[in-house]
Amino acid sequence: MDIQKQLEEILPADRIKTRLIDVLSFAADAGFYTLTPKAVVQPVNEQEIIKLFHFSNAQFIPIVFRTGGTSLSGQSITDGILVDLSQFWDRVKIENEGALVRVQPGITGAMVNTYLKKYKRKIGPDPASINSAMMGGILSNNSSGMCCGVVQNSYHTVKHIRFILPDGKSFNTEVEGDYIRFENECPDLYNLLISIRSRLETDTVLHERIRQKYRIKNTVGYSVNAFIDFQHPLDILAHLLIGAEGTLAFIAETVMNTVPDYQFKSTAMLYFPDIYTACQALVPLNNAGARAVELMDRASLYAIENMPNLPSVIKELPSGASALLVEFQETTYAELEEKVNMFLQDLTRLSLLHAPVFTSNPKEQEYFWKVRKGLFPSVGAVRKSGSTVILEDVAFPVARLGDAITDLQHLFKKYAYHNAIIFGHARDGNIHFLITPEFNSPEEVTRYDLFMGDVVNLVVNKYDGALKAEHGTGRNMAPFVETEWGGEIYELMKQL
Structure with missing residues (x-):
């Protein structure tokens, strides 16, 4: 048949x-x-x-x-x-005056936020693809984005999950009786989760290693922080599903804690002579309370500089320049004005090419963010015919981001990826780099393989960063999960 x-x-x-x-x-x-x-x-x-x-x-x-x-x-x-699941799984229900939202996997993040708008709330994760990305993928990849950082990502804003295991058994962390039923119906899995949790509770080195790895964005492998964040095996398993890319169970429904959608915002583009100098501004910006800080190198700015309504100064920037798209967000206008003014009074610490011009005009702000969210397709649209667009997603400690990017740029030169661009969520030390190789010969494949080997070594061994920050492990980084986590934690992941 x-x-x-x-x-x-x-x-x-x-x-x-x-x-x-x-x-x-x-x-x-x-x-x-x-x-x-x-x-x-x-x-x-x-x-x-x-x-x-x-x-x-x-x-x-x-x-x-x-x-x-x-x-x-x-x-x-x-x-x-x-x-x-994109056709029939789009139910959404607002609960507790917008503090909670119940979603199925087949509704876009943007549509969920549309329902939440009148409550002045939104979901925590805010990926650039939110207009098209649906909740199933947002959860299964542990998406974050521009403003949410680590604290408000998918993992940390999930309250309840209803899921189906590959053997057909379904459980719901919202149902008290399912905790006992899980122990009775899935004793082997239940005991395995307890065993791993107990191992990590007694091994202080591994426990601290896991805690340290999740201080920056990290979606490499399974979300093993669930073993140290939760006690009951059902809660542990439910949170392991976040970022598991659908490999452990099917997420049928999720109840999420929402976050404030601040109504008062002030936005500006800050221009720097080079990308290292731009990165030196991150700690002061974070200390000032900026909610979003998006990095764009000169190559990415070249891709958008001819778009209408953008500041003309972008075309005049020197070849090594870089920009930060910065936004402050607050509950009241007075709070916003105070934050922006405090930042402006401290500008002498920053090596800016031009004095910043902040705007609170919603249309101007929307355009800035439209340009930023469209950066990836804008670059992809001008690539050489026959080339492949590869976008990687790595994270470093914020204080070392400038050094890390400098080293990454040296790798671009070493392997002759001259059209590489760098952009990303600099506030969290999370950058995306894009290259456009042509896999039309064995030599090109070898070049890419050697390049990725050096990238892995740079991220993992030199900076103890994350090979995937918010895009899920994916196929490209799957071979390097053990490299990042080490043999002991990798073996625990394999047991799952």
Whole structure:
């Protein structure tokens, strides 16, 4: 029996895609990897998810979940069965006057924020792709973004999760009885989680290593901080799902704590003679209370400088210049004015090319952020034909970001990636670098392989940073999980 007929025992034919033209259209997500699925299915409820899990186990065919497909690291592609959740999983419910929001995986983060707007609240994670990224991917990659940092990322703002394990059993951390049921129905998993938690409680070196690694953004491997943040195995497992890229269970519904959507904002572009000098401004900006600090190197500014309504000064910047898009946000105008004025009085500590011009005009602010969020596609649009856009996502301690970027730029020169650009969430030491290699010869593949080896060595061994800060581990960094975490913690991850 072919796979179409087999799947029709679970779903109606109109929600199963096996024609070549259909599966090819799902072979890629927003990243540069391609895998052609055997079938694409569109379940509408949890019972169909459970049946798909049973089918997967019986037929030894992997299943992968996809919502918005905005992943840049290949998490939402497969040569097995692709489960498309973008059509029928979009329910949202506002609770407790906007303090909580209940979501299914197939609704965009932007739409959730639209529902929350009248309560002056929003979800914590704020990725640049929020208009297209859906909650399933935002949670499964432990997305963060421009303002949320570590404290308000997906992991830290989840309150309750309803999930389905690959064996079809479902649990909900909102239901008190599920804690006992989890122990009774999944004793092996329950005991494994207790064993790992106990090991980490008694091993002070590993315990502190985990705590230290999550002081900066980090989505490499499983969220093992769950073992030191929570006591009950069900809570531990629920939080392991955040950032697990769908490998442990299916997240059916999530209740999230929301965060304030500050109504008063002041925004400016700050220009510096070089990127190192820009990074020296990060600690003063963080101390001043800036909610967002976005870094753009000169190469990224070249890609946008001809866009309408941008300050003309951008075209006049010297070749090594850099910019920080800075925003202060507060609950009242008086608080905002105080913060901005305090910052402006301390400008002598910064080596600025031009005096900053802050704006509170919502349209001007919206345009600044539109330009920043569109930076990746703007650069990708002008790449050389036949090249591949690769965007990496790393994090360093903020105080060492300038040195780390300088070293990274040396690697660009060493491997002749002359069109590389750097931008990102500098407030958190999180940068994205983009290169456009051409994989048209073995030599080009070798060059990229050697480059990535040096990047890994730089991030992990020199700066003790994170190889993935907010994009999930992905396929590119999966081979280096043990390199970053070390053998003992990696073995604990493998047990899961």
